Amino acid sequence: MMFKISSLLALLSLVYAAPQIKVGKTTLVGRDITGLKQDFFGGIPFAEPPLGNLRLKPPVLKPHLDVETFDASNFGKGCLQAGNVPMAFSEDCLTINVFRPSGLKSNAKLPVLFWTYGGGFDAGMSSLYNGSTIVAQSVARGTPLIYVNFNYRLGPLGFPQGQEADNRGALNLALKDQIAALEWVQKNICEFGGDKKKVTVFGESAGAIMTAVLFLNSPIEKLARAAIFESGSAATALEFKAARREVDWQNFVAGVPSCASLSLSGNTFDCLKRANSTEVHSGVINALTKAPEAFGFDPTIDGPDGLFPDIASRLLKRGHFARLPFIAGTNLDEGTIFTATTNLSSADIRASIIESYSPPLVDPAVLQQSADKLLQLYPDDPAVGSPFNTGTQTFGLPSSFKRGAALMGDLSFQSQRRSWIQTASRAGVKTFGYLFTQPQPNDNPAIGVSHSSEVLFVYGAPKDTSASAMHLSSIMIDYWVSFATSLDPNDGRGNARPHWAQYTPENEVLLQLNGDNTTLIPDDYRKKQIDFINSDPTVFHHRRSLRMP
Structure with missing residues (x-):
């Protein structure tokens, strides 16, 4: 990075x-x-x-x-x-x-x-x-x-x-x-x-x-x-x-x-x-x-x-935040580099959730019930875990690693980005959202499109020098510079690139940043899971990493 x-x-x-x-x-x-x-x-x-x-x-x-x-x-x-x-x-x-x-x-x-x-x-x-x-x-x-x-x-x-x-x-x-x-x-x-x-x-x-x-x-x-x-x-x-x-x-x-x-x-x-x-x-x-x-x-x-x-x-619920335009985004597999590769049984994960959010801001029984619900929403099924879109591959790790990584990424990054951009856009703030999904062939496949993997693209120096990666890096710089100079990522200058629609309550869309398929996508991935996490934010007064026993 x-x-x-x-x-x-x-x-x-x-x-x-x-x-x-x-x-x-x-x-x-x-x-x-x-x-x-x-x-x-x-x-x-x-x-x-x-x-x-x-x-x-x-x-x-x-x-x-x-x-x-x-x-x-x-x-x-x-x-x-x-x-x-x-x-x-x-x-x-x-x-x-x-x-x-x-x-x-x-x-x-x-x-x-x-x-x-x-x-x-x-x-x-x-x-x-x-x-x-x-x-x-x-x-x-x-x-x-x-x-x-x-x-x-x-x-x-x-x-x-x-x-x-x-x-x-x-x-x-x-x-x-x-x-x-x-x-x-x-x-x-x-x-x-x-x-x-x-x-x-x-x-x-x-x-x-x-x-x-x-x-x-x-x-x-x-x-x-x-x-x-x-x-x-x-x-x-x-x-x-x-x-x-x-x-x-x-x-x-x-x-x-x-x-x-x-x-x-x-x-x-x-x-x-x-x-x-x-x-x-x-x-x-x-x-x-x-x-x-x-x-x-x-x-x-x-x-x-x-x-x-x-x-x-x-504070967000009370509208107590700055009304400045912003771009907010995440990477596909935010949780992988923060997830342990051992002690990943259901009991271990449940215990880590409870410890991480303690002392709770809600009744301890509510936190325990919420931990149980999370385990139901994030089953031990590698086909739906992170790194996402990798089927049943486990990369030599316990299958539950992908479960823990999906939980980690959604609790700490994906749910928070969604809550923040939804709250701001509903308050009339000009916002744009993205999901960075560019494959990282030079990294360990077990971490997927991991946390921080977009940084080198923003700075014009991706480790992958393929045409796809270099093109994505260039258009990302264009989007960032366009926004910084005009408060709109779509100034029509620089590389030809897809239009990045504003995120609004009526049009909750993200720009998927991918060298082979940069396109608008609905902001509804894992909707049921993330809606639950955001349904009572005081339960998950959020941490960057779960404590693993």
Whole structure:
């Protein structure tokens, strides 16, 4: 899902032609991507380094730098996370990057595509995403735009858990990083030739979830005019208060040597602010290694004045969400990569459902009855499981794997996308939906058209280089760019491509994205199952992965 840009930049750039931009009193010296006639400006701080007394606090916006010149020729380091290259990570990571067509004047007023990466809220970095193909195609089709991405804090530093974090108002810091980056765009993108009134936010997985959460109770309507959600809705994330994951915070603190003795004290922040970054990184790794579930650090409910004041379904029901146009879609087999390959008996799956949605927001008996109903609706029949459309093949796995994967995908992704787009369209919001079904011949066939498999197509670099895949990638970029520049994916420019009908209460249709058959389809797959999941959203206050025993 991710790929590096540094080698491409090195091959295509000419140092002597380095572009320059004045932002405030600072001259940013970028890099010329000569072969593509683009300018790159990277590693620009958009907030003060979140170190020392600023650790575990909301970001402090840094609209301008306090130096005369700044080397913006490369990306900054990623935020602290697990990985084999610790030198690639730093706490001083809140940086932003801009790709633009070369030679723009500051009054060009080009639309902006603003990307938030995924990675389970505990991994990822902006340097892994190369926006140059998107920008190049936008220019070639006569609708040039600017691409922006950024880094946000991850794991316990981005999504602190536990009652102490709640008491100190230190929740959802990564969401606040995202807002700060958007505020930086509002203040500065005009200097790059962008139009601050034409920002489209887009992201995948955790990035889409974060963006969707911002639709609930943030100033997003002042920061963007549209969005694209790839495989993620607000209700895809864990919807509990931070206290539920006390153990994750304790594991983090226990991994910070100078603070380990305080891990169970409920009074850890002061010590953590005094720790050095090496110690803190050890704590991050300890927390991720010992997390009792796949994703230990998600957005959390943060109260009436917070960014995530209540479970999403309640807010949507009340009409409490931003009225911005959007595209929302999913991939055919969202659940496969999150599904265990063992412990998949009916009893195991039932137990995992109950544990995952506990403590319940409904009577425990209702949750138990709902788990039983799900097992009826999703039988242990590989012919109807995920990866879908693969008949009775089991790929050497237990037949119940396909059952678990179908359940996982529908509970966490498909039902949420459908609920979100139906609610918004019924409120009069301009929406478009998709289902990505392009086969992935280079991947394990057991995962099918899996979660995140569309990302490389959006970035113009699918692993499959067949004519079908490359054509689909090109028209997907056209749809995305068209929407970002005109709020309609059907601007008639670029590749000839099927008309993408708006999703409305009278016409609930999706665009199937498939290189051999891109066409409109009704949004009614597994209707009985998904209708049941969405019939009482408080039962399934949704998780990204079921806990398997």
